[in-house]
Structure formats: C-alpha cells, structure tokens
Amino acid sequence: MQYSQPMDRPVNPQSPAGDRATPLRHRDDLIAHGLVRPEDGPLLDEVAARYATAIPPAFLSLIETPDDPIGLQVIPSPAELTIAPHERVDPIGDDALSPVPGIVHRYADRALLKPLLICPLYCRFCFRREHVGPEGGLLSDDDLNQAFDWLRARPAIREVILTGGDPLMLSPRRLRRIMDALTAIPHLETIRLHSRVPMAAPDRMTSEMLDALETDRAFWMVVHANHAREFSEAARAALRAIQRRGIPVLGQSVLLRGVNDSVPALEGLLRAMVTARVKPYYLHQLDPAPGTAHFHVPIHEGRALLEALRGRVTGLAWPTYVLDIPGGHGKVPIGPDYIGPAGDSVRDPNGVRRTLGGDVL
CATH class of the missing domain: 3.20.20.70 (Aldolase class I)
Structure with missing residues (x-):
C-alpha cells in the first residue's frame, strides 16, 4: 500500500472506532481511521485470521500516514500473506x-x-x-x-x-x-x-x-x-x-x-x-x-x-x-569489522586504514 497524504481519521462516536480509550483491533476500525483501504478488506480478513492487530491510542496518535515509520510497524498489510521459503513459524526455536x-x-x-x-x-x-x-x-x-x-x-x-x-x-x-x-x-x-x-x-x-x-x-x-x-x-x-x-x-x-x-x-x-x-x-x-x-x-x-x-x-x-x-x-x-585481514591494521571511523605495530593488535 502506498499513501502520500496525511491520513484522514473519520470517527463515528457511535461505533467501536470512536472509542479512543481502547486499541484499534478490527478491519472496520482501521478503515474508519483511514489506515487501510476498503478494497483491501478481504485480504486483511485473511491476515486477521492468522495474526492479531492492536493499535493503542498513544501509538495511533503518532501515525502521520499509514506507510510512515510508525504505521508500517503496526498496521496490517496484505504483504503478510506472502510467505518466503526461508521463513519459519518458530524462527528462533522457542x-x-x-x-x-x-x-x-x-x-x-x-x-x-x-x-x-x-x-x-x-x-x-x-x-x-x-x-x-x-x-x-x-x-x-x-x-x-x-x-x-x-x-x-x-x-x-x-x-x-x-x-x-x-x-x-x-x-x-x-x-x-x-x-x-x-x-x-x-x-x-x-x-x-x-x-x-x-x-x-x-x-x-x-x-x-x-x-x-x-x-x-x-x-x-x-x-x-x-x-x-x-x-x-x-x-x-x-x-x-x-x-x-x-x-x-x-x-x-x-x-x-x-x-x-x-x-x-x-x-x-x-x-x-x-x-x-x-x-x-x-x-x-x-x-x-x-x-x-x-x-x-x-x-x-x-x-x-x-x-x-x-x-x-x-x-x-x-x-x-x-x-x-x-x-x-x-x-x-554481526557488526562491522575494523581489524585488517592480516591483523596488523585497523580502519578508522572515516574508513582509512591505519597500520599499528608492536603489541597493539
């Protein structure tokens, strides 16, 4: 999904989406707040059948557009239905x-x-x-x-x-x-x-x-x-x-x-x-x-x-x-390495190789 404008959040006080004290959890709430497109509803129902959604009010208030760095973290997307071959249900073996x-x-x-x-x-x-x-x-x-x-x-x-x-x-x-x-x-x-x-x-x-x-x-x-x-x-x-x-x-x-x-x-x-x-x-x-x-x-x-x-x-x-x-x-x-392959030099923060002698390394 691509959005370029700040999201419009129409809120109906008579609907669940109008309750600002509780997290947004359902597709209709997300649509009402302009976070997802209505036409994506069927795919989002598939996502919801597998993965939970909750966007609490404090986090909702930080979202400027649905594809900004805050929205991307918590708004469900049809992209979640694509499973890559290397992905695992329990990726770290819990x-x-x-x-x-x-x-x-x-x-x-x-x-x-x-x-x-x-x-x-x-x-x-x-x-x-x-x-x-x-x-x-x-x-x-x-x-x-x-x-x-x-x-x-x-x-x-x-x-x-x-x-x-x-x-x-x-x-x-x-x-x-x-x-x-x-x-x-x-x-x-x-x-x-x-x-x-x-x-x-x-x-x-x-x-x-x-x-x-x-x-x-x-x-x-x-x-x-x-x-x-x-x-x-x-x-x-x-x-x-x-x-x-x-x-x-x-x-x-x-x-x-x-x-x-x-x-x-x-x-x-x-x-x-x-x-x-x-x-x-x-x-x-x-x-x-x-x-x-x-x-x-x-x-x-x-x-x-x-x-x-x-x-x-x-x-x-x-x-x-x-x-x-x-x-x-x-x-x-897995961070960057600074010691040279021969073990006798290092790269400085600007990327310049510096040779060190004696017992420094």
Whole structure:
C-alpha cells in the first residue's frame, strides 16, 4: 500500500472506532481511521485470521500516514500473506527449548519466563506472531508454580528475563506475585523485563505498576523502540517514572525496511534513546517469521549503516548488531569489522586504514 497524504481519521462516536480509550483491533476500525483501504478488506480478513492487530491510542496518535515509520510497524498489510521459503513459524526455536509452559532455556545461565502472550500492540514483524494475541497464553497459577519450581531446581540459572507477550500487560497484583516469587529464589541474581508498554501504552506505567517491580535483586528494563518518533512526551514521562525508581533502562530495536534503514533514521533513533537516558543495547537483524520479508534489510546494509554512524554518534548510542541464528542456536554479533585481514591494521571511523605495530593488535 502506498499513501502520500496525511491520513484522514473519520470517527463515528457511535461505533467501536470512536472509542479512543481502547486499541484499534478490527478491519472496520482501521478503515474508519483511514489506515487501510476498503478494497483491501478481504485480504486483511485473511491476515486477521492468522495474526492479531492492536493499535493503542498513544501509538495511533503518532501515525502521520499509514506507510510512515510508525504505521508500517503496526498496521496490517496484505504483504503478510506472502510467505518466503526461508521463513519459519518458530524462527528462533522457542518451542523446542521450552521444558515447561512459559519457560525458554537457551543459555546455561539464564532463562526466559513468558507469563502471558498478550501485547499492547502487535508488531507486524514479530518473531512470535504465530502465538501472541489478545486471547493468548496467560499462564495459570499451576503453570506459574511449575515454572518457579523448574527455576528453583537449577542453581546454574542466574538471570530470568520476563518477556512474552508483554509482562507489563499483567495486572500489578499478578506482576507483584511473579516478582516476589523470583526474588525469593536464592540463586537468581538478576531479573530483566522486556516491554513495549512505555512507548506504546505509557498510561499503564502507574505507581501501582512501578511498585510491583520493587525487588532487592538487580533489575533491568529493556524497552523496544524502532523510530525516534516513538519517544513521545508521554513515553518520556513513563521512562522518567521508571528511572526515578532506580531502574536502569536499555533499548532494543529491529532493523526494518522503511522504518529505520537509513543513516538519518537510525541515528535519530539512537540519539532519541540516549536523550531519554535509555542505553541502546541490541539492534536485531529481522527474524524470519512468516509474512515479514517486506521488512527485511540485508546484513551487509545493516553493517554499512553502523559503519556510517561510527564516529558520528557518541559511543553511548552504539548498539550491538546481532543475529539470532534461526533454529534456536543463540545470538551472535554481526557488526562491522575494523581489524585488517592480516591483523596488523585497523580502519578508522572515516574508513582509512591505519597500520599499528608492536603489541597493539
């Protein structure tokens, strides 16, 4: 779909599309807001049968045109019906590495805990898109207890990453219960939480939600943002509220065609993170989930983008560019190389080869 004009959002107060307090989820709501073309309705119904849609009000307000860097991330497209040969339902092997419901164990010293598969919005490039949705994956009390028992029995695990779905879509009460249970496991040194909520639904970052995150363990939050415009004033306020609780915040992004695949866009994103006191952590190569090939940026382009930013942005803004090897084999850095093939020279930030002698290299 190609749009060149700012979108027109006719809203009928008597229709579901007129309810600004709830996310847009249905084709008719998307049409009413000018986000999709009516003639694409039948194809969008096919997309909806496979993949969930939700665009919360805070994120909706950032969309200027349906094919801008914000709209592309969350508005369903008929392009999602095209499945490339290399794409996989479970591209990073979560299912094969799940010993009990809600747990993924890929690395020896850490494990994922997915207490639910509900998100504030549903990214069109999500690697878990076959599983997440508004009805999906809330662990029962029995499942949670089984997950906690599994973690207690494995003292080699030093870190738990709360992910999903989005853990900040839980009620504060349920999140508090999970945090208390994890804090009570002696060998867990670090708890990490990955979320889109501060950017997509910042109104959820209430004092009750922040209270639920209290722990005497090292606690880190990783927020997901892909474009500088996601750092709205409301998002920045939510981040400040988190940071005032002494919680360090890291940022992760996915390299996406049409969203952040240019030097100005990627630079703007990284600068917006640092300005908001969010340390860029990972820039992910797109995982090959079904129907996402239209977002693909080849690795050589990603490496060139980062090379162009070396020396142009502060080291505080420099993320690790990573590939999650398909099949569940883990993340590896794929950023640009600066050491020469003979091991006796390096390229400077301007691309000039500099020879170094002695024991420097």
